[in-house]
Amino acid sequence: MTVLGDGTAALHDTGPVPGPGGWPVTYEQVATGNLPVAEPPPTVPRLSAGLRLHGEYQGSGFTEPKYIARRGDGQVVQLSRLLYLVASSVDGVRDVEAIAHRVSARFGREVSGENIRFLVEKKLEPLGVTVPEGQEDDEVDAPRSDLLLALKGHRVIFDERRTTKIARSLSWLHRPVVVALVLAAVVAMDVWLFGFFGAIEPVLQVLDQPVLILVVFVLTVASLVFHEFGHASACRYGGARPGCIGCGLFLIWPSMYTDVTDVYRIGRAGRLRTDLGGVYFNIVFMLAMAGAYFATGAQFFLATVYLGHFEILEQLMPAVRLDGYYILGDLAGVPDLYGKIKPILLALVPGPRGDKARQEVAGLKKSARTIVATWVLTMVPLIIGELGYALWNLPRILTTMVRSLTEQLVGTGSAFVDGKIVEGLVGTIGSVMLLCPMAGVVYLSVKIGGRLVRAAKRTTEGRPALRLVVCALVLAGLTGLSYAWVSGVTPKPLPKQPPIAPILQPGVPTEAPPARQADTPDRSTGPGDPSAPASGAPGLPAGASDGPSPAESSREASASASPSASAPGATGGNASRSPVPSSGGTAADPVPSPSDGTGAPQPEPSPTPSESVPESPTPTPTPPPASDTPDPAPAAS
Incomplete structure (x- = not known):
């Protein structure tokens, strides 16, 4: 306070003093109540529950590097390098400023705290990578890809710990020497089974006995489980970490799956080995069944081998999301081929939408673009043709199904x-x-x-x-x-x-x-009547029958x-x-009269005593056998 000449006092700034919350304030601000508003505490981002960062997508078919993250709900998302660096720096402790310093050092360019806040709120939160600010728990409700042919209703059978143990114990089967021996053995087995023994005989034997069908069914389910062990062990052999093994519904059919998302961080060869691991273990299972046959002589083991070949062919088809689909995707370096159908087709359309789609397609390497475009231009006409064929045949399909x-x-x-x-x-x-x-x-x-x-x-x-x-x-x-x-x-x-x-x-x-007659036979004459026509149509002269001729019947x-x-x-x-x-x-169509397979009509059955038969003074001549009856017209093959 300063005393003026007239004895009055004047207030003046005495300098900053500690105020509420530690913020510096002046005496005038305290006296007038005009205190500064405290800034909010710095934002501390958090990752969503169960999120895993798998790293860079090795062998990618994109021109720019892609990074893979997997949410707790199983949804896989692709991130740019900057977004991946931000997500990998989020630990629930660092605020946006600390994350900015860490990302700047790793990215090679200056990134501010405001940049980090924008990327977290506008990019990572909508993808379900980080938790929205103010939310207490770490569970997020992020959108998922609405895949038409995806597996639904996942249920875990073997958790990650048990899957890892199984994969570790079976990974030796993927050694090159073992693989060569297995492939040579399956070639020899197929030559023997299809060329000498006869593969269909065990199947017919099984179809004749209900208990054996149940046994083969159980063995087929066991081969499906062993198929998933092949994926997990191949993933482990390649240096990646397999996840759980479970089951779900593919469309409406029960199917099994193995979580091998971690293979995206290993090379293309490792991913292809993982994709083929299930089919390879199907071959190993078939060899085991052949060995069981030689040990016991039970032919239902060979029936399981026969069915295993169809399972392999089904898995290798690239039309749906089975092994063949992922093999083709890994060859192209594109994890979701179905997601590229729309941009590939729109790129053929002139105009703004086509230009945008062409920019998205341009993000693929030339080799990947060729593979994906060939697949799309092959699958889309096939799907449209099958859909049209199904609609055209819908009445007969529904009738037969019901x-x-x-x-x-x-x-x-x-x-x-x-x-x-x-x-x-x-x-x-x-x-x-x-x-x-x-x-x-x-x-x-x-x-x-x-x-x-x-x-x-x-x-x-x-x-x-x-x-x-x-x-x-x-x-x-x-x-x-x-x-x-x-x-x-x-x-x-x-x-x-x-x-x-x-x-x-x-x-x-x-x-x-039973065959349905086209006309009602005239019972006035029997097959032994000499006046009966030779064509076998009772009561009608030869060549004047209102029913089908023998050739037409055949x-x-x-x-x-x-x-x-x-x-x-x-x-x-x-x-x-x-x-x-x-x-x-x-x-x-009208069903013809019974035939013995040679095209000749069969004789009518002898009349019963209740039927009226004209009396004849001479014995009724016996008709010749059906196989000796001359055929008036050649039968159609």
Whole structure:
């Protein structure tokens, strides 16, 4: 305080003094209450629960390096180098300023605290890598990729610790010398099985005995588990760390999986070894089954070997997310091939959208771009063709599915009611094998339909004229297709056939349905009447029959027995390439009179005493055997 000449006092700044919270304030600020507002504490980012940073994507097909992180919910995200450096510097202790100093030193360029705050809030939080500010727990609800053909409903069977032990104990099987011996052994086994022994004989023996079918089913499930051990052990052999082994639903079919995300940080050769590890262990399993056959003589082991070949072929198909898909993706250096379908197709369209898609495609190396473009341009027409083929054959598919499912469930229930437990269990397996493809077709159809509708709405948003055109085209297509279904232009349902594997379909008739006569025979004359026509049509002169001639009967019989001849495209089909069961149903064409297979008509049965037979003074001559009856026209093969 300073005393003036008139005796008054004046206040003046005495310098900063410690104030509330340690912030420097002046005396005037304290006296007037105009205190400075304290700045918020520095932000301390945190990683989301279960996040793993796997490092740089080795052997990538992108021009810029990509880094891989895996969230706790299993979603894999790709990060740029700067984002990966920021995420790897987040430990829950450092604030944005400390992270900025650390990232600047590693990135080689100056990065400020405000830059770090922006990257964390606008880039990493939307991806689910970091926790939003102010949230207490570390669980995040981040968006996931809506993959059409992804595995759903994951359930862990072997956790990471047990998987690591299993992989460590089996990794020696991936040594080059062992691999060469295994491949040589499987070649010798196949030459013996298919060239000398006969691979189909063990399968027929198994189909004849219900208990053996259950045994083969259990062995097939064991081969699936062993297949996953191959992926995990190959991952371990290559220097990566395998995760858990579990199961889920692929479309609607139960499938197994192995978490090998860590292979992205090893070289391309290691990833390909991991991709092929499952198929390689299928081969090892088949060799073990062949050894069990030589030790015991039980042929159901060879039936398991035979089925194992189909499992390998299925796994190597690159159309769906199985081993072949990931092998092709690792060859191209692109982890998600399906994610590149849209930009590859849009890059062919002129205009702004095409330019944006071409920029995204330009981020791929030339070799990767070639592989991905070839795959896309091959798969898209194939998928569209299969979808169109399934819609065209939809009536016959639904008819056959409902008919087969009804017979299967009724027959299996009857087996249990009659106390045939083994037959009932085998029939249950057959029911599951029939239900899963059906449910998969329905699920896939609903998903594809929903995606097409949403894509059409997004494309035509704000463009009413285009939306009207699209609706008109869709309506015209559905109208034409419905007319084809109703008018019978599309192929008719498959004729009912006896089951190929009767043991899987208990209660289903194993004989072909009885032949249906085209006309009602005249009972006024019997087969022994000398006036009976030689053509076998009672009451009608030769050449004047209103039913099919013997040659026509033979052709129709062959057509009803051969699915490929009953109607165009008789093999059926649907979007998921599920086989359409051939059992059950009614024939589309009139069924001819019985034939002995030579094209000659069979004699009518002898009349019963209750039937009226004209008296004859001479004995009724006995007709010659059916095989000696001359055929008036050559039978169609």
